[in-house]
Amino acid sequence: PAPAPGPAPVPPELPGWRHVRSGKVRDLYEPASAAPGEGDLLVVASDRVSAFDHVLATPVPDKGAVLTALSLWWFERLAEAGLGVPDHVLSAEVGPDDASSGVPADVAGRAVRCRRLAMLPVECVARGYLTGSGLADYRATGAVCGVELPDGLEDGSRLHRPVFTPATKADVGHDENVSFAVVAELLGPDLAERAREVTLRLYALGEEMARERGVLLADTKIELGLPPGVDAASAEAPGALVLADEVLTPDSSRFWDAAAWAPGRAQPSFDKQFVRDWLLSDASGWDRAADAPPPPLPDDVVEATRGRYVEAYERLTGRRWA
């Protein structure tokens, strides 16, 4: 019989904060003192791992803290490199219990207090390499998001130039890749063009810095938003865009070890390959075809996966993990 469904992720209760919603691996809060939908936001990165569209029952220790530290490091590097767009980060330091500033001590190191924005209804994705849904679209149509690509590309092929491949958000299932024309309909042409420009520039900056450290950034997804009071249809909107969410982490991006890159097959995921291989091995007994919840991970797979998050952090930032 299929194992019982895995435990639904129970986000931590944070005194002084109200839980707003949870994603697969992150939880969102607002100050309990604020009216619902008001005040700063708290993005908490859990130790949950998602694989094959399932949230796994076994947490990976330190994943949330490592990816939070990596994302904060990237926010700093992007600002230094002149991305030209402010970000939503207010603080990652522990603040007072009344949630009036900073983050709660219970999630110190894996939480970021952020400016509340009106998020664009578009997942802004840039791809420098072809894989995943981009490869599937290319194989079906010769194009990705309406952008024609040359013949003969394989899984893992590097594109001649990075492509903006936006998607509309789906509450359930996969995001839907859409053309730039659709984004222009959704956001207006000027805001759409600015979102594309920012996404491609962020990808180029991240790809260059990662490649210098032996890591290939295959693609990345960012979220952009507008400060309250800025009308998305207004002429000021493109210049008011703010970079939100997390940036350039293994949860928002595909990272590959440059030394292992070989177009023509699926590239090993820098962080999730041990999990994927074990789940697909006989050892797990997992019936993927039945879409059963995956079984708990063995300790060695958990520890090896933790090690990959620490290695990604150390190689990209040049800093030792605590």
Ligand SMILES: N#Cc1c(N)ncnc1-c1cnn(Cc2cccc(F)c2)c1
């Ligand atoms: N970042 C950010 C942000 C912001 N600065 N202002 C308003 N909304 C958001 C916001 C809304 N959803 N998400 C994604 C998300 C879903 C689930 C859990 C999470 F932690 C995160 C981000």
